[in-house]
Amino acid sequence: MRKHLGGKGANDGASSGASSTSVKPVVALVGSTGYLGKSIVPVFAKAANEGQFAAFKILTSSTPKDELKSAASDKVTIVQVDYASPASLESALEGVDVLVSALGASKSTEAAQKSLVQAAAAAKVKVYFPSEWGTDLDVSPYPFPPLDAKTEHVEEARKAGLKTVVFVVGVFSDIILLPISGWFTAPNTVHIPDSGKNKAVFTAKKHIVQYALQAVILAAQDPAKFPDKVRVWDDNRSWDEYTAELEQVLGRELIKNVIPKEQLVQDFAAGPSIGGLGRLLAADGLTDYSDNHNELLNPGEKYFKRQTVGETLKEGPTTKRTIVSREITLPTDRRWARWISSLPIAKQHDQQVTFLGTSPPTGRSAPDPTMFAQPIPTLYNNARNFKVPKDRVTTRIRIWSASSPPITQVSH
Missing domain, CATH: 3.40.50.720 (NAD(P)-binding Rossmann-like Domain)
Structure with missing residues (x-):
């Protein structure tokens, strides 16, 4: 457990409300x-x-x-x-x-x-x-x-x-x-x-x-x-x-x-x-x-x-979010990241890419999807953080789109 940082309990110390204050910081x-x-x-x-x-x-x-x-x-x-x-x-x-x-x-x-x-x-x-x-x-x-x-x-x-x-x-x-x-x-x-x-x-x-x-x-x-x-x-x-x-x-x-x-x-x-x-x-x-x-x-x-x-x-566009699932072959030179970034939906910064594991098995645990759920521009910049195995493998990805109207398909 992280060392306790201390502090007063809820609602202890300062009086509630800030509208009647005198100090203008x-x-x-x-x-x-x-x-x-x-x-x-x-x-x-x-x-x-x-x-x-x-x-x-x-x-x-x-x-x-x-x-x-x-x-x-x-x-x-x-x-x-x-x-x-x-x-x-x-x-x-x-x-x-x-x-x-x-x-x-x-x-x-x-x-x-x-x-x-x-x-x-x-x-x-x-x-x-x-x-x-x-x-x-x-x-x-x-x-x-x-x-x-x-x-x-x-x-x-x-x-x-x-x-x-x-x-x-x-x-x-x-x-x-x-x-x-x-x-x-x-x-x-x-x-x-x-x-x-x-x-x-x-x-x-x-x-x-x-x-x-x-x-x-x-x-x-x-x-x-x-x-x-x-x-x-x-x-x-x-x-x-x-x-x-x-x-x-x-x-x-x-x-x-x-x-x-x-x-x-x-x-x-x-x-x-x-x-x-x-x-x-x-x-x-x-x-x-x-x-x-x-x-x-x-x-x-x-x-x-x-x-x-x-x-x-x-209040936001999140409820319009749709999913596009693709199976692609990832090359070892990581050109896949450039391909992802070229998709039409990549123009929107709120896109999310989730890696769902590799096939055939690579002898290691599949990545936790939440570790790679990033906006596509961020994913492209951080491509080196995901190590593709030496052999070409098929990896399923999900592309989350908050576009309006929703995008239902992509091609490559």
Whole structure:
């Protein structure tokens, strides 16, 4: 189990509600172009322009694109930084009260995260929200190296003297039908961990941003009294309830694939994945966040109304998602990735490719589908991560399309 990060219990410490605050913080964001960061920018910019923040700084290591530039105003500034230069970061963070990271804590961002912590400590940032935005890792007894970077980063930030707030939201409701979530990896099958009675937590991305906004404002009032870990959600129900709602939203009956705990353990040992970890935690009853900070940050649903997974799906194109299944021969030179990227549906960034195993057997475990459920452009860039056996083999793939109208066939 990950070392406990400490913190006050739900609704302890700071008073609920952030509208009657007096401190107007200077807020900085890193990771503004990522999946979550893009959604944070307009909401935080609006908060700054309306006087909830004294100022909002958007830190970026790349040349700002027009979409980001459009957020700039008298209260919103875009600052280009160099993560390899502590002086650059420290200068950008001068005068910042609250730093929010959506960089994505992983081995690939490890150096940038270290520099960020050092600069934030030197600039005397009062509150730091690291890039967590997911499952409560404190409760997990299962080692998973890809997420170790998050644990280590939080510990480093606290050792550096930063008030560090871990933000736990469960799974993004928006991606429940995508293979990477680990719950729904076939057109008519929902994967239920051990028992449909166990609860799991989902939060819509737009509400994660709203929770974060209130947390930033409230934490700035009295950092010492604000919890060290915040757990929030939109939906906290059993898998039986989620499955019933999915059937209603999708308009079809789903196959309930109940996976016993023993099988989940074996699968995770053979091919650890984020989806596999989530299923294990759910099987253990560790994804029930009945102890939470919903009322602290959104008292009486004052700032927004929580919504179910089904309500979130109805707002997006996900319910139009169709599947195209193909059997192709993969060459050892990985030209298959270029072929996939040339498909008409590859033009849409939300395509998902799921590898379903190889034939004939290659003498090794088939890859966990959730490890390779990636947007096609990402898949192409990371093609080297999937090692094709020396002999040409036939591999079944599934291409998930959220196009409208739905694409039902492709050719090659």
